[in-house]
Amino acid sequence: MIEVKGLHKSYGGFEAVKDVSFQVAPGTVFGFIGPNGAGKTTTIRMLSTLLEPTAGTALVDGHCVVNYPERVRQIIGYMPDRFGVYEGIQVWEYLEFFAAAYKLPRGRRRAIAEEVMELTDLTPLKEKLVSELSKGMRQRLCLAKTLIHDPKVLILDEPAAGLDPRARIEFRALLVELSRMGKTVFISSHILTELSGICQEVGIIEQGQILACGSVESIARALSPSRRVRIRVLRGAAEAVEWLKKRPEVLEAAADGETVRATLQGGEEVVPEIVKYLAGLDVPIAGLEQEHHNLETLFMQITKGAVA
Template sequence: MLEVKGLRKEFGQLVAVKDIHFALQPGDIFGYIGPNGAGKTTTLRMLATLLEPTSGTAIVNGIDIVRQPEDARPLIGFMPDFFGLYEGITVWEYLAFFAEAYNIPPRERKQVIENVLELTDLTVKRDTYVETLSRGMQQRLCLAKTLLHDPLLLLLDEPASGLDPRARAELKELLREIGAMGKIVIVSSHILPELSDFCNKIGIIEKGELLLWGDVDDILRQLQPARLLTIRCLDGADKLAEWLRKQPEIVNVQVVNSTVEAQFVGDDEAQAELLRRIILDGHRIATFSETTMNLEDVFLRVTKGEVA
């Protein structure tokens, strides 16, 4: 597992990361969310042992990254936002170079490279020169390089930056597969839609401070304890709104553009029962749906728009 304990980084008078704490288990995909300049990259560089914390530490599978950085590094794979790709070499040669750098035994390298090429769907590009690859393929190649030594913890800094919609969708699917392999994945981003489909945990950082972190569903329930029901009635919104205001499970009702929006307190069974009663009372319902908060709503709710 990964346990972050009071991680802090100061650059002179600037506190880039302020004593953050969180813990993740194998299989967790953690969306690390924040505006530019919030401290995301600084956090990842400290976890990757590339930047020494001012105070605090992190424990990866029982190994302290500050006291035992050499022992921690084999467990960590770091993919920076901007990465160098050497020109004049093929995809296979690029991966073979890093496989040797990671001290993968020579007799195992060929199979390891084949495995990461297959996982990242780059097998057909094995003899292609790296500088001729598209941006999306280069991202895949950097991820393949990051996976060569089979790290437990993957740190991905803005991995979808500059990708087209199809490449983003393919990257999401690849990250789901990696999470299913039992690895811990931390994905930093300020583009929320790319995280909402595959992260099971999130953390929101602003001005170096971790405002909240935890399971996505738990956070949504905390911030939106009542369900928001959107109902369109063929008999008119005002009549239905008046009926709903008399129901004990409804805490607030408003009419918006001929549609009723009602805040409902109850589970799925109670929601189904409410719909049944609405229909039995003679209201003709055209649409009945529940609107839930998304990561963008959460981000706007808890942040103030400040940067360090």
């Protein structure tokens, strides 16, 4: 749905985006993660047809952002990182105004505004003046506006910045719902943990370059090919450890009461192999758990001075 190849953007002599490539499949939620100044907004503005690339191509639903900007604008809903809203009108008026701006049929505008208010939980606030809304409410209004023309692709630049913890959770739930409705969601954030739960894929950018791209699990695996497992046995933990140490894929193993902790190298397939091996040795396994990668550590590992 989004295809970016060799994208560059220079501001004068400064290259803010350097050879960025990635793909976002239809219907997925893609997290674009990076620290301040990484080039997220610059990339997003190029995808949204607001900024012309210095080099490279970006296609949205097959349409080139440079050659067919009008076509792309109909397909995307773009929510900028900073936005102004007209203050002196009510929430419903604001949305109907944008329904008109998108030239939606006059007779349908009210119903469409009602639908997006329902989706974004703005219905109870529909009569409020925009000037009376809190920051979080404005954020929702901006998202509602982004949805008014029923775009296939949502491009959201740090939409959750400044929201309180409950609002963030609700916002994530809303993104999941939009994804279920079949929309492709491209969303930026500074924080990997904030998005990892809802993104099928992430791209990590720093100093204008993509450092890693793919599912969080595949990135984690590429960085640390070992995995840690905890196996709870009914008896014989010490013997199980001795047997495990004989296996080439077991880097280390130790018993902790009735729990065996082991570090394994290799893909996911080594886990059932180890279970089969232990079961064959008559070790009664009561449970097995894989320790999850610590996402913050992962993020720090990827971005720690990796680019000169």
